[in-house]
Amino acid sequence: MDERNVLEIRDLHVIYETDQDTVYAVNGVNLTVKKGKTLGLVGETGAGKTTTALSIMRLLPKKIGHIKSGEIQLDGRNVMELTEGDMRLIRGDTVSMIFQDPMTSLNPVITVGKQIRESLELHKHGRSEKEIDARVDEMLEMVGIPASRKNDYPHQFSGGMKQRVVIALALACEPKLILADEPTTALDVTIQAQVLQMMNELKVKLNTAMILITHDLGVVAQTCDDVAIMYAGEIIESGTAEDIYEAERHHPYTIGLFGSIPDMDSKAKRLNPIPGLMPDPTNLPAGCPFAPRCPRCMDICREKKPETTRFGTHEIKCHLFAGEEKGSAPE
Numbered sequence: 628m629d630e631r632n633v634l635e636i637r638d639l640h641v642i643y644e645t646d647q648d649t650v651y652a653v654n655g656v657n658l659t660v661k662k663g664k665t666l667g668l669v670g671e672t673g674a675g676k677t678t679t680a681l682s683i684m685r686l687l688p689k690k691i692g693h694i695k696s697g698e699i700q701l702d703g704r705n706v707m708e709l710t711e712g713d714m715r716l717i718r719g720d721t722v723s724m725i726f727q728d729p730m731t732s733l734n735p736v737i738t739v740g741k742q743i744r745e746s747l748e749l750h751k752h753g754r755s756e757k758e759i760d761a762r763v764d765e766m767l768e769m770v771g772i773p774a775s776r777k778n779d780y781p782h783q784f785s786g787g788m789k790q791r792v793v794i795a796l797a798l799a800c801e802p803k804l805i806l807a808d809e810p811t812t813a814l815d816v817t818i819q820a821q822v823l824q825m826m827n828e829l830k831v832k833l834n835t836a837m838i839l840i841t842h843d844l845g846v847v848a849q850t851c852d853d854v855a856i857m858y859a860g861e862i863i864e865s866g867t868a869e870d871i872y873e874a875e876r877h878h879p880y881t882i883g884l885f886g887s888i889p890d891m892d893s894k895a896k897r898l899n900p901i902p903g904l905m906p907d908p909t910n911l912p913a914g915c916p917f918a919p920r921c922p923r924c925m926d927i928c929r930e931k932k933p934e935t936t937r938f939g940t941h942e943i944k945c946h947l948f949a950g951e952e953k954g955s956a957p958e
C-alpha cells in the first residue's frame with residue numbers, strides 16, 4: 628500500500644443474501660483515500676455507498692451481508708484478515724463512522740460524557756484517568772457543547788446537538804479516517820452548515836482523512852479534495868474535485884446527476900433526478916449498468932461492461948472513452 632494513503636480498496640464485491648434473493652450491492656469498487664484528505668462519495672439511493680462504508684468497518688449485517696472478494700487496506704493493514712478482536716480496537720482508533728441517524732451511534736441509557744469516556748478507555752494510549760476526564764470535557768467543548776452537560780442523556784439534546792456528540796465520539800480517539808455517512812441530512816439547513824463547517828475545521832486541526840457520503844453537490848464542491856461517483860455498486864467516475872468539476876470529459880451519469888456538465892460555480896446543489904431507475908440489484912444487466920437510462924447508449928454498451936479509462940487522476944468507466952488514454956488528447 629502507498630504510504631501516502633490511509634485507505635485503498637481494490638475490486639471489492641459485496642452481496643446481501645436474503646431468503647429470496649442475492650442483492651449485488653457493491654460490484655468491483657476501487658477507492659483510494661489520501662492521508663488527511665476528504666473524498667466525496669456521491670450517488671443516488673441504493674448505489675452502495677453505505678455498504679462500502681460498512682465493509683470498511685466490517686459492520687455488514689451478520690449472516691446477510693458478505694464481502695465476496697477484493698481487498699481493503701486500512702492504514703497498512705488488510706481489514707479482511709483481522710480478527711473481530713482486532714477490529715474492535717481499530718474501530719474508533721483508526722477508523723470511525725458517523726451515521727445519518729445519531730441514535731445509531733448513541734446509547735440512550737448512558738450519559739454522553741460516559742459514552743465518550745468508554746471509547747477513550749478502550750483506546751487508552753497510556754492516558755491516566757484524569758487525562759481521560761479532561762479529554763471528555765475537551766471533546767465536548769470542541770464540538771460546541773458545554774462540558775457541564777456531560778452528565779446528560781442523549782434524549783436531553785436536540786438533533787443537531789446529538790449529531791455533535793456523535794462527531795465528538797467519532798473524533799475522540801483521533802482516528803486516521805472518518806466515514807461520514809450523510810452526517811447532516813437529519814439536521815435542519817442552518818445547523819447542517821454549522822456542523823459541516825465544524826467537521827471541516829476539526830478535520831484540518833487533527834489531520835483526519837474522511838469519506839463524506841452526501842447527496843449535496845454544494846457540500847462536495849466546498850469540502851472534498853477528491854470525488855468518486857457511484858452507480859449500481861460501481862465507481863463510474865472519480866478524480867480530484869478539479870477533474871470532476873472542470874474537466875471536459877464526463878460519464879453520462881455524472882452529467883445527468885449534475886443536470887449539465889459539472890461546474891464548480893454552477894448553482895447545482897442537489898443531485899438531479901435522472902429519468903428511469905437504477906437496475907434491479909438482484910438482476911444486473913450484462914453490459915453497462917447505466918445503459919437502460921443512458922442518452923448516449925451504443926450497441927456495445929448493452930453487451931460488454933466498459934473498462935476504466937484513465938486521464939491522469941481522472942478515471943471514467945464508459946465505452947465512449949475506450950482507447951483514449953492519459954495524454955492521448957488534452958482534457
Ligand SMILES: Nc1ncnc2c1ncn2[C@@H]1O[C@H](COP(=O)(O)OP(=O)(O)OP(=O)(O)O)[C@@H](O)[C@H]1O
Pocket residue numbers: 643644645650651652670671672673674675676677678679688691908
Ligand atoms: N440489509 C440488507 N439486506 C438486503 N439488501 C440490502 C441491505 N442493505 C442494503 N441493501 C441493498 O443494497 C443496495 C445498496 O444499498 P446501500 O444502503 O449501500 O445504498 P446507499 O448508496 O447507501 O443508498 P442511500 O443513499 O439510500 O443511503 C441496495 O439495493 C439496498 O437495497
Ligand code: SF4
Pocket residue numbers: 878879880915916917918919921922923924925928933944945946947
Ligand atoms: S458505457 Fe455506454 S451506456 Fe454506459 S454510460 Fe457509457 S455510453 Fe452510456
Ligand SMILES: [Mg+2]
Pocket residue numbers: 676677678808
Ligand atoms: Mg446509505
